[in-house]
Amino acid sequence: MSAKRMRIELGGVVQGVGFRPFVYREAVLLGLKGFVQNSMSGVVIEAEGPAGRLKKFLKIVLKNPPPLAGISAKTVRMLRPAGPGRFEIKKSITKGINRVLVSPDIATCGNCVRELFSQSDRRSGYPFINCTDCGPRFTIITDLPYDRRHTTMSKFRMCADCSSEYNDPATRRYHAQPNACGSCGPRVWLVKANKDCKLQNANCKVQNDGITDPIKKAARLIERGKIVAVKGVGGFLIMCDAGNNRIVRKLRRLKHRPFKPFAVMMRDAETAGKYCEIDKKSEKALAGPQRPVTLLKKRVGQIAGIVADSIAPRTNYLGVMLPYAPVLHLLLKELRIPAVVATSANIADEPLVADNAQAIKKLSGTADYFLLHDRDIKNRCDDSIVQVIAGKPAILRRARGFVPLPVETGVSPGNRRQVLGCGAELKNTFCLAEGRLAFVSQHIGDLKNRETFDFYRDEIRKYREMFGINPDTLAYDLHPDYLATGYALESGKKGAKLLGVQHHFAHALSCMADNKLEGRVIGVILDGTGYGIDGNIWGGEFLIAGYKGFERAGRLKYIPMPGGDKVAEEPWRMALSFLADAYGSGLTGLRVPLVRRVGKNKIKFISRMLEQKINCPLTSSMGRFFDAVSSLLGICDISTYEAQAAVELQAEAEKTCQRVNVSTCQRYKYKIENQDGVRVIETGQVIRGIVKDLAAKVPPEKIAYKFHATVADMVVETCGRISRSTGLKRVVLSGGVFQNKLLLEMISGKLVKRSFAVFTHSQVPCNDGGISLGQAAFGLAYKNPN
Ligand SMILES: [Zn+2]
Numbered sequence: 001m002s003a004k005r006m007r008i009e010l011g012g013v014v015q016g017v018g019f020r021p022f023v024y025r026e027a028v029l030l031g032l033k034g035f036v037q038n039s040m041s042g043v044v045i046e047a048e049g050p051a052g053r054l055k056k057f058l059k060i061v062l063k064n065p066p067p068l069a070g071i072s073a074k075t076v077r078m079l080r081p082a083g084p085g086r087f088e089i090k091k092s093i094t095k096g097i098n099r100v101l102v103s104p105d106i107a108t109c110g111n112c113v114r115e116l117f118s119q120s121d122r123r124s125g126y127p128f129i130n131c132t133d134c135g136p137r138f139t140i141i142t143d144l145p146y147d148r149r150h151t152t153m154s155k156f157r158m159c160a161d162c163s164s165e166y167n168d169p170a171t172r173r174y175h176a177q178p179n180a181c182g183s184c185g186p187r188v189w190l191v192k193a194n195k196d197c198k199l200q201n202a203n204c205k206v207q208n209d210g211i212t213d214p215i216k217k218a219a220r221l222i223e224r225g226k227i228v229a230v231k232g233v234g235g236f237l238i239m240c241d242a243g244n245n246r247i248v249r250k251l252r253r254l255k256h257r258p259f260k261p262f263a264v265m266m267r268d269a270e271t272a273g274k275y276c277e278i279d280k281k282s283e284k285a286l287a288g289p290q291r292p293v294t295l296l297k298k299r300v301g302q303i304a305g306i307v308a309d310s311i312a313p314r315t316n317y318l319g320v321m322l323p324y325a326p327v328l329h330l331l332l333k334e335l336r337i338p339a340v341v342a343t344s345a346n347i348a349d350e351p352l353v354a355d356n357a358q359a360i361k362k363l364s365g366t367a368d369y370f371l372l373h374d375r376d377i378k379n380r381c382d383d384s385i386v387q388v389i390a391g392k393p394a395i396l397r398r399a400r401g402f403v404p405l406p407v408e409t410g411v412s413p414g415n416r417r418q419v420l421g422c423g424a425e426l427k428n429t430f431c432l433a434e435g436r437l438a439f440v441s442q443h444i445g446d447l448k449n450r451e452t453f454d455f456y457r458d459e460i461r462k463y464r465e466m467f468g469i470n471p472d473t474l475a476y477d478l479h480p481d482y483l484a485t486g487y488a489l490e491s492g493k494k495g496a497k498l499l500g501v502q503h504h505f506a507h508a509l510s511c512m513a514d515n516k517l518e519g520r521v522i523g524v525i526l527d528g529t530g531y532g533i534d535g536n537i538w539g540g541e542f543l544i545a546g547y548k549g550f551e552r553a554g555r556l557k558y559i560p561m562p563g564g565d566k567v568a569e570e571p572w573r574m575a576l577s578f579l580a581d582a583y584g585s586g587l588t589g590l591r592v593p594l595v596r597r598v599g600k601n602k603i604k605f606i607s608r609m610l611e612q613k614i615n616c617p618l619t620s621s622m623g624r625f626f627d628a629v630s631s632l633l634g635i636c637d638i639s640t641y642e643a644q645a646a647v648e649l650q651a652e653a654e655k656t657c658q659r660v661n662v663s664t665c666q667r668y669k670y671k672i673e674n675q676d677g678v679r680v681i682e683t684g685q686v687i688r689g690i691v692k693d694l695a696a697k698v699p700p701e702k703i704a705y706k707f708h709a710t711v712a713d714m715v716v717e718t719c720g721r722i723s724r725s726t727g728l729k730r731v732v733l734s735g736g737v738f739q740n741k742l743l744l745e746m747i748s749g750k751l752v753k754r755s756f757a758v759f760t761h762s763q764v765p766c767n768d769g770g771i772s773l774g775q776a777a778f779g780l781a782y783k784n785p786n
């Protein structure tokens with residue numbers, strides 16, 4: 001039987017994931033000749049042997065690749081046989097276009113954890129153990145292709161033992177670029193906080209107490225109520241005893257963060273299950289290779305004393321994370337407490353701290369000690385956040401473990417453009433896209449200060465180099481004051497094509513791209529703030545949307561925002577505005593607890609603003625409607641973090657969940673009016689109904705639940721009307737308000753019952769972190785009118 005030769009070219013996540021040794025092993029097992037090689041666009045394989053075995057080989061390569069691999073492109077063709085030889089792994093090709101995907105950072109795998117805790121293993125207790133199935137990737141890459149010399153591991157010279165593993169295709173560490181051991185790799189050490197401390201200065205060494213292992217020492221310090229900053233994979237984590245209310249409160253004071261929930265780290269899923277409710281899907285997210293912070297429902301009885309009340313106050317959920325790096329495995333194993341605070345180390349809105357010297361300089365006021373290491377972090381990357389909502393994991397913050405993998409969109413590109421979606425202001429991400437691939441950046445943060453904006457610009461530059469995309473088209477938000485918009489307009493001066501994309505339209509397209517949808521859909525976008533094309537602030541929107549454009553088919557009634565942007569931090573202002581709208585008369589005479597709480601002077605001040613329309617932009621925002629009701633019920637008058645009032649209103653409503661049947665529970669009345677073809681939802685009756693219930697001493701938790709059910713009805717009814725006039729049966733749900741699990745599950749459940757096809761986010765967040773994908777999708781689909 002004559003031999004055949006097959007050439008296979010693969011693209012996708014095929015480098016740095018053990019792909020070549022896998023191919024090598026399979027080829028040798030089948031007795032094939034040829035080679036495997038990394039190229040600038042992926043992996044090239046040439047295999048020679050009998051046709052039957054080649055067929056089998058191809059099937060294995062495509063169907064059973066290593067766990068972290070993701071093949072997104074393939075070409076296969078036959079060549080003339082080359083004759084005798086063996087199978088080998090050839091040197092990488094470094095010329096050509098970059099289009100190889102970079103693997104995200106992957107949590108320590110089971111095999112490595114076993115070795116880490118095995119007394120007899122040569123890496124026993126070594127805090128940087130890794131293999132081709134796990135370890136840092138994106139955060140240590142300095143250049144492509146992914147080779148050791150292009151990572152921050154290049155300064156460590158492998159010892160003879162590590163070298164031989166690295167060069168032996170039969171081992172789990174063959175070409176594992178961060179491969180290292182205790183005698184040749186990075187190390188950890190502990191220093192005491194000191195604002196004047198020079199790095200590694202002897203004066204800063206921790207007092208000698210007989211413990212020499214820095215990790216053990218850090219564990220003892222945390223148990224004793226100290227705050228320790230721990231250098232992880234994508235940045236620093238601030239850690240302290242989660243059960244110690246006093247120390248958690250102190251951390252809140254130091255971080256100027258009075259209420260925003262902290263995440264905690266627990267040893268394993270079993271421990272997490274003791275203190276929180278975990279279903280199969282949540283456990284899969286929690287313990288998966290990405291290891292995100294996973295929001296789990298607290299077991300109220302069990303959690304007391306283990307996780308202080310001040311960790312995640314006034315919410316029923318707790319963000320839990322499992323160790324994702326060997327140093328964290330070692331630390332958690334050493335700790336004699338079940339939960340530690342594990343929150344990103346950053347100052348206010350600045351980006352994550354990732355560098356040793358910077359950490360000591362910036363965090364010495366917060367942390368008492370620093371557990372440092374000398375493997376540099378090249379690309380900062382925060383922890384991701386996931387919650388299982390309506391039966392599927394929803395990403396609320398997309399970063400470590402997920403980036404920089406691209407999102408494959410459903411856009412049929414109308415052009416050959418390379419597009420940059422510049423993103424929004426809060427929870428900013430950007431997105432570089434070409435063809436069907438969209439590279440959404442890691443969570444950048446709130447683009448409000450210079451450090452974050454610098455981080456944004458730096459990352460855009462890095463992504464451009466990494467993926468070889470040089471945007472000729474920039475899609476941006478219409479808000480004139482967003483820094484990301486400013487960035488776009490600045491680049492426009494250098495000749496790039498500029499496309500302004502309305503905020504909620506971008507949300508709708510983001511959800512379409514996330515679900516690979518084409519054609520037209522009903523977009524229900526419930527959001528906080530977004531600049532509308534009529535100059536008002538939108539946020540409770542029903543759009544008929546497709547990649548070509550949108551039409552506003554429905555919205556919440558416009559309500560003035562007394563004080564403009566200030567209302568986001570002061571929900572009581574919105575509550576007064578909704579009251580004034582509902583009663584159409586003065587506020588002073590109203591017998592509502594809020595009016596008494598706020599006091600005469602402020603009431604007068606707001607009344608005058610409303611009457612004279614001073615600094616009162618109009619909004620149709622659903623987020624502001626939730627804020628108003630939260631304040632009206634006395635739950636939250638002042639918001640100290642984004643969406644606090646809505647989070648606490650949801651928590652209140654959830655108290656009622658167990659006892660009420662959604663389909664039979666009461667609703668508030670509302671009207672939907674047709675104004676020039678736009679369905680406008682009137683909110684005055686809802687507010688008057690709530691005031692009546694308050695007067696009748698109905699408990700706030702019941703009112704909160706009834707309000708959620710009413711909003712769900714409004715949405716479903718409006719969709720019904722739009723569907724009747726358009727024939728559309730597909731609904732995409734997006735916007736920050738959909739982080740509310742209770743509301744999203746009510747709405748999607750009801751829509752499905754009315755035989756709508758409902759689409760929610762899974763690859764990018766429903767909040768403003770997903771905006772850049774929608775912008776990029778518009779840029780890709782956009783056709784020149786001429
Ligand atoms: Zn491993």
Ligand SMILES: [Zn+2]
Binds near residue numbers: 158159163180184185
């Ligand atoms: Zn070594």
